[in-house]
Structures are given as structure tokens and as C-alpha cells.
Amino acid sequence: MSHLYLDESLDLAAVAPGATVALTGDEARHAVTVSRVRAGERIAIGDGRGTLVHGAVASTGARELELEVDEVLVEEAASPRITLVQALAKGDRDELAVQAATELGVDAIVPWAASRSVSRWEGPKAEKGRQRWATIVREAVKQSIRAWLPAVAPVTTTGQLAERLEGQRMLLLEPTATALLTDIRPDGRDLALVVGPEGGISPAEIERLVAAGAEPVRLGASVLRTSTAGPAAIAVLNAALGRW
Template sequence: MQRYFVNKEQISEQTITLLADDAKHIQKVMRMNPGDRLICADNEGNVYLCEIQSLESDCITAVIKKQLEENAELPIHVTIVQGLPKGDKLEFIVQKGTECGARAFIPLKAERSISKWAVNKVDKKLSRLKKIAKEAAEQSHRTYIPEIGRPVSIDQLIKMSDHYHKKIVAYEETAKAGEQHALPKILNEIKANERLIAVIGPEGGFSPEEVQKLEQAGFTSCGLGNRILRTETAPLYVLSAASYHFELLKRGE
């Protein structure tokens, strides 16, 4: 069933109001009519099954039929810190990483990032990534829309990383050296609702200095299997592994 994230102010006791792009999508793309059903989520953990009551061009009223008990979220909070990649790869990472359960994305201005964000384009880029995250969260039936952070430097990243229970960095040289135990060890140690921060290098990988800084700040270097993954594939591996570990193998229960 089609799902839309709405703001808290759009929700009253018995009805939900859908506006702007959502109202357009419901009418123009989904071609819904009164009586059709949809799901609304408030991005604070509440999910409602609703039935459309009335449609106007930019405002749709839906009656709340019942509140749904859903569990579409990974048991741990994963933040993906992504070395700024080339082209539109970050859009890809946000879309696919949202499907795979990430709770936040933070772009990292890494030493070898070829892509740089011009200061006057940061807000536009962030708002586009937020839109992609919202749509992917709707499509993959998430309860929460992942947050998109402003780009950080490695030193800013290290400062903010104190707020996480476990910290990992995917480092190609570690992968090449055959290091395979670190990720399962971390996933075995982390508990439900705790926060994992996973840092992924850009196309050229991290410099040895960057990795040293991260390791000194308590980040664990992890290998991600026996093959060299591209920068945009590595976060999906980390998220899929976390899902497999907690949701399928049911470890950590």
C-alpha cells in the first residue's frame, strides 16, 4: 500500500491532511479516489492506515482507520558517513541505503574526495538528498526517514563520533589484508537501540593519515568480504550484513 510521511501538524485525532507534492502524487500518479486506502507515518514512530475522504487539487483529507504496529527498522541505529563520491553516487547511496535501513547519512570531505561541494550549493544538495530519503523511506515502508547531515571534515567527524556506541571504518587495505572478524565482533557486541557509525572512504579510499586519526579516535577497521567494493557498494554491504545479523539470524536477541 502507498505510504506517505506527514508532519505532526497534519494529523488530527480522526483525520490526516495530505498536501503539496503528496496531494499531487495521490491524484496524478496513484489516481486514487474517495474510499481508497493509504498509509501515513509521522516520522516519530506512529503509522496509520487511512481512507481517503475528499480530494481537492492541493489538499486531501483521509480518515484514520487504525494505528498500525510495524517494525520496519533495524534494531540498531546505523549512521553512514560517506567520503564525498563523484557524480550522483551520493544520491544512489541515500536511496539504496534508506531501503537497507540506515538511520542517517553524513557526507565526509575526505582528503581524496575529488568531488567538492561549493558552499553556495550545499543547501540545495542537502534538500535534494532529503527528498530522495523521504521517497525511498516511503517506498521501502520505513517507519523513519533517515536524517541527512551537513558535510563534515575528518576532525569534525571525530568530535561528533563520541555520541556513538560503536565506530567502524571500512578500509580497503584492511580488506586486502584479509581482516574478516572485526564486523561480526562489533555486531555481536552492539545492543538493540545502540548507535553504530560506519565510515566509508571515497573512490580513492582513505589516506593512511585519515585511517590513523580514525583508529586513534576508537574506530575499528573492518574488512567487508574478500572482494574490493566500490565506494557506493560498501555502505549497502554494511547495512545488509547488519540486517542479516539482527533480523534474519536473530543474533543480539
């Protein structure tokens, strides 16, 4: 299996087998000095926008390598898309959710400052937190060798969710809901999974989101942690959408 390296500045859509692609900067440095990639090894390079090129490394330098392309894979953007709205959570539970969701194929991630979130992203911490999640997403994309790099939105309040998710079908993961996620049938709209923090989604937030069109659904009889609920739901949707 090829190792994947990402360079969003590359325009790989125009690359054909037989071409040479140069990887430079920090990503090349990591490949050469950390991963010890050497000439002759087979790797993949992606642009995060649907194209992966595979081939053998032709040469390496301290902060660069050249790849002789022998295969180009182009993947269309998923439709319908799946967005994970992940509530901020204490410890690394929200980060675990983001990592697993990315490996499972989520298309976008929205950090949510829920009323019961213990963790708070305020002031400069808001962008720092978003960048941290974006780094986790990027590494998960590389690990799972995905062609598309999901975007991580700025932290969003409950009041902003409806506007940010306009046009999407909001599925509110709520253990007390009567409707089962496994009974949901896709209707063509993009899907947004809303996952609460450790203390759950407050009654006021549920009321507000339902008024904005959200559908409360549950995964089953057990109550999952915030770190596992989103990835579990994405797995269910992957099957329903025919991705798996």
C-alpha cells in the first residue's frame, strides 16, 4: 500500500502517467527525513481535491522529492455529502471523533460550541482549535489514503447552525428519539449529523434545532460517547448511501 503525501498547492488534475511530480516543503521533508522514503519506493501524492497520483520516487533531497507517475486516480466529490457537526468536548474526545469520522469518509466538519460543552474556544483559542482539528483531519486523510480533504469550519454556536447548514438535512443524534437512524432513507439532500457533548444536547437546543428542521434520531438502545456516536452514525449512513 502506498503512503500518501498531500500538497494542496499542486494541480494534479492535468497530470498524466509518465509525468514527473515534485513534492517540496514540509511534506517532502517529512517524507524524506521522518518516513525515510528513498528512490525506487512507491508512494502517492494527493491535492486534497479528488486526484491521487501513484508512482515510484525518482529522486530525493532534504526538502524535495520527485515522483514518476504511473497511475492517476480521479474521484468525484461525494453526493450527497456528509457533514459532522461535532460538539466541543473535554479531553481528546472530540478530536477522536474527528479523526475517526475522517477515516470513515466524512466530507466536512463543523465544530459546535454547545451549551453543555466543557471545552470552550474563545478569542484566539477559536482559530487555534480549528487549526488543530484541521491538522487531525489532514493526517487522517493521509492515513486512510483519501482523495478529498474535508474542510473544518470555524466554531459555530447553536444559533448559527441552521444558517451554516442551510439546505442540508439535519440529523440530530439523540438517545431519547423514537426514530432510528437505520430507518432514514436518503432524499437527495446533503446530510448533517449533529452530535452533542458529554452531557448531551440540552432540551432548549433540541427544541431550537427541531424548529429549524432537524430530525432527532437514535442509533440504538445504548448511549454512545461523543467520541464514538458520530463515527458510528457515519458508518450507518455509508451503508445507506451505498458508499460501502
